[in-house]
Amino acid sequence: MTLPEHMELEFFGAAGEVTGSCHVLRIGDRRILLECGMLQGGRQQAARNREPFPLDPESLDAVIISHAHIDHCGRLPLLVRRGYSGPVFAQQATRDVARVMLEDSAGLAERDAEQESVKRARKGLPPVEPLYTVDDARQALRQFETLSYDDCREVVPGVRLRFIDAGHIIGSAIVELWLSEGGYECKLVFSGDLGQRDTPILRDPSIPDSADLVVMESTYGDRCHRSREATLLEIASVLRGADHQQGNVLIPAFAVGRTQELLYLFSKYWHEWDLARWQIFLDSPMAIRASDIYWRHRELYDEEAQAMRAEHEEMPKLPNLSLSQSPEESMAINRIRKGAIIIAGSGMCEGGRIVHHLKHNVWRPECQVLIVGYQAQGTVGRRLVDGESYIRIHHEAIRVKAQVHTIGGLSAHADQSGLTEWYEAIPGRPPLWLVHGEPGASAALREHLLARGAPRVIVAEPGMRIEMARLPQVHRRANQA
Ligand SMILES: [Zn+2]
Known part of the structure; x- marks a missing residue:
């Protein structure tokens, strides 16, 4: 039997880096985009979002999104603006969260372009276009077609899709794809972002019952989180130790996921953590909208929730x-x-309402700052974590005298042992490609898995292609057929 013309996966974004998740599937003459994520982290990265897509948006047949974080779906409105008019497949709750994320992101893009255009006008330069508009975002949302977990759907001829729970944020999915072309059949599993086990509210990540090849994230491929129990004790000791008669507690948090988990934990430990003596504020319209979605999708909760x-x-x-x-x-x-x-965003203190709260509180030794999320290099949040004595807010140097506590164990991502457990539970340890990690993290996870007997682990690079019909697993099945 000759190899089919195309049965190919090409890595494009979030290969060798963490943001901008995007991969291309070519099955015969059909074209599918797996994820359409935004690049994040500074000006240079942001500029890359305006670059062309890996293929002409008009030539695409379908788009599949694993979850609603902006680095997985944030370029959808741009794809639509550039001519994509086909379906966007996603889990039901993912569409609800994506509405909040994409409208917010489009609003920001419009405001940025407006401000930039004013500056340019003063220099006699023409205005700039926003990356995309709120209208583009709304059009993209109209193109969503949703599935529940475990539903099976043929998305284009020869490609069947199923989402199973990834336990990362509400609606987050592991993507299972059954591909068939020219007598060959292949099952591709894409992990999306994998959650930690025992995350509040959400279920643990599901395990695919089979796979011919696996593409897995590796954000924390090189480290292990503190245990859940230790994390809860840490939060308890900060909150109990904080003197409510003297100062305030600030929690910079991401609007989707971390905020709802914190509120859930506050509810669960309301008595133990002596929370009645505090007035708690959720100061973020986006987090309030995201919370509504979390509380509405009770069918997705774990048993305890x-x-x-x-x-x-x-x-x-x-x-x-x-x-x-x-x-x-x-x-x-x-x-x-x-x-x-x-509780206010942004999670890394780079903007949003938390910045104002820091300005009013961080110079006061009787206040506390509770850091519950990842703080990227170069951000105000990172400077707090690193114990710097001053931070700059609105061009003003502000002394840091508040006590800063870093709680490491609330991450939304599985750590090295979580990723290892998930992969090793898939029968037959299929060939594995690692994406969505800094090069060091992916390399460390690769070494770790190989040392434990994984037969084939490859760190994906942009432009790398897998001809799936050439994989031994796929051959065997075709010969049997
Ligand atoms: Zn994510």
């Missing part, structure tokens, strides 16, 4: 929680000197 939901009318049950929608409500919090726990 289902039980909590059944017991309480509302989620989470926090009598002292205030939601701050308007800028005025947010500014009012600035006047509170003590007794407030303030």
